[in-house]
Amino acid sequence: MPLPRHAYNAHVHLRALTTLHYRNLSPATLDLPRGITSIWGENGAGKTNLLEAAYLALTGLTNAPRVEQLVTRGEREGYVRADLHSGGSTSILEVGLARGRRHVKVDGVRARSSDLPRGSAVWIRPEDSDLVYGSPSARRAYLDALLSRLSVRYAHQLSRFERTLTQRNAALKSGETWAMDVWDDALVTLGSELMTMRRRVLVRLAELTQAAHTQLGGHKPLTLALTESTTPETYLADLAARRAEELARGQTVIGPHRDDLALTLDLFPAADFASRGEARTVALALRKAELDLLRERYGENPVLLIDDFTAELDPNRRQFLLDLAHSVPQALVTGTEHAPGARLTLRAESGTFMPDAAQQPLPAEATP
Numbered sequence: 478m479p480l481p482r483h484a485y486n487a488h489v490h491l492r493a494l495t496t497l498h499y500r501n502l503s504p505a506t507l508d509l510p511r512g513i514t515s516i517w518g519e520n521g522a523g524k525t526n527l528l529e530a531a532y533l534a535l536t537g538l539t540n541a542p543r544v545e546q547l548v549t550r551g552e553r554e555g556y557v558r559a560d561l562h563s564g565g566s567t568s569i570l571e572v573g574l575a576r577g578r579r580h581v582k583v584d585g586v587r588a589r590s591s592d593l594p595r596g597s598a599v600w601i602r603p604e605d606s607d608l609v610y611g612s613p614s615a616r617r618a619y620l621d622a623l624l625s626r627l628s629v630r631y632a633h634q635l636s637r638f639e640r641t642l643t644q645r646n647a648a649l650k651s652g653e654t655w656a657m658d659v660w661d662d663a664l665v666t667l668g669s670e671l672m673t674m675r676r677r678v679l680v681r682l683a684e685l686t687q688a689a690h691t692q693l694g695g696h697k698p699l700t701l702a703l704t705e706s707t708t709p710e711t712y713l714a715d716l717a718a719r720r721a722e723e724l725a726r727g728q729t730v731i732g733p734h735r736d737d738l739a740l741t742l743d744l745f746p747a748a749d750f751a752s753r754g755e756a757r758t759v760a761l762a763l764r765k766a767e768l769d770l771l772r773e774r775y776g777e778n779p780v781l782l783i784d785d786f787t788a789e790l791d792p793n794r795r796q797f798l799l800d801l802a803h804s805v806p807q808a809l810v811t812g813t814e815h816a817p818g819a820r821l822t823l824r825a826e827s828g829t830f831m832p833d834a835a836q837q838p839l840p841a842e843a844t845p
């Protein structure tokens with residue numbers, strides 16, 4: 478079923494993306510129209526790097542384990558900048574990468590990563606199947622990242638929880654239990670709030686994921702549920718009951734850091750039983766739900782970043798991706814061939830992106 482075009486009026490428009498010393502990308506500013514920008518080229522040309530740079534500049538987020546990896550080898554510092562039109566005005570979002578850290582500015586003023594508009598982009602990647610096949614930590618990371626983008630409070634409480642957990646684990650390892658009640662109280666307060674917020678979001682996330690799964694032609698019933706190691710109501714008592722085990726293992730064995738987002742297909746755990754195609758369909762449904770939740774939360778359409786639509790061999794799923802790209806006001810779509818219906822087509826080659834003369838551009842749309 479084709480998706481409605483431009484279901485929401487308000488949207489963000491990434492007008493230009495600048496990169497300097499970012500991975501293999503040549504320093505450049507790319508002017509980007511609304512509609513689909515197709516970026517195509519051979520393996521290793523830098524297509525993923527460009528989407529990663531756009532995601533970082535828009536949201537302040539990265540999947541890279543270390544910031545150093547983002548800086549061009551041999552350089553000391555890197556930089557990305559997004560000229561973002563949203564809500565009638567244009568903001569300049571800048572992320573500097575230096576000494577292993579991200580340095581953020583919004584309109585020239587120093588800011589925190591959390592000040593960037595976290596609902597401004599959704600990134601769909603071939604690796605998303607790891608959400609289904611990977612360990613619980615991959616699904617927890619998806620849930621935590623999504624909730625952190627929906628709620629500044631969640632992001633804040635999550636980082637406080639993680640700090641408290643580290644300190645509590647250190648106390649367990651050293652056997653210094655004299656302050657354990659203090660750690661327990663802090664952990665339970667923070668962890669219970671995280672669990673409650675996860676439960677609340679899960680209801681809508683499940684509805685939206687199931688709807689997208691059906692749209693994608695997934696035939697088996699899909700369910701999403703939280704597998705919880707404890708509950709807000711029993712957390713404190715459960716910690717006390719597990720104290721001896723925790724001391725023996727030197728770590729906190731229950732809490733939201735141990736929970737999972739259980740995905741079942743036809744009542745069987747998708748992680749163990751889904752076929753490769755079924756897993757890909759579930760992963761795409763989760764990303765579509767992320768897009769829907771972000772636009773419900775912020776009332777704006779995020780910029781959609783689709784990495785390697787050509788990796789999608791199933792015709793239904795490939796069409797779904799292209800329909801999705803057409804259903805939002807702006808999408809950057811990479812692949813080893815060009816995406817049909819693009820307003821701008823860029824040929825990627827060794828970290829450079831040149832307008833593709835062979836592709837007839839569509840007429841530009843008026844911008845406010």
Ligand SMILES: Nc1ncnc2c1ncn2[C@@H]1O[C@H](COP(=O)(O)OP(=O)(O)OP(=O)(O)O)[C@@H](O)[C@H]1O
Nearest residue numbers: 500501520521522523524525526546547548549550
């Ligand atoms: N920090 C870095 N400095 C320089 N080059 C890097 C850095 N990090 C990654 N690269 C290189 O960037 C190149 C392009 O990677 P990228 O994943 O963007 O390619 P791609 O066009 O998406 O390819 P594919 O179609 O295979 O996914 C790779 O050859 C990689 O080695």
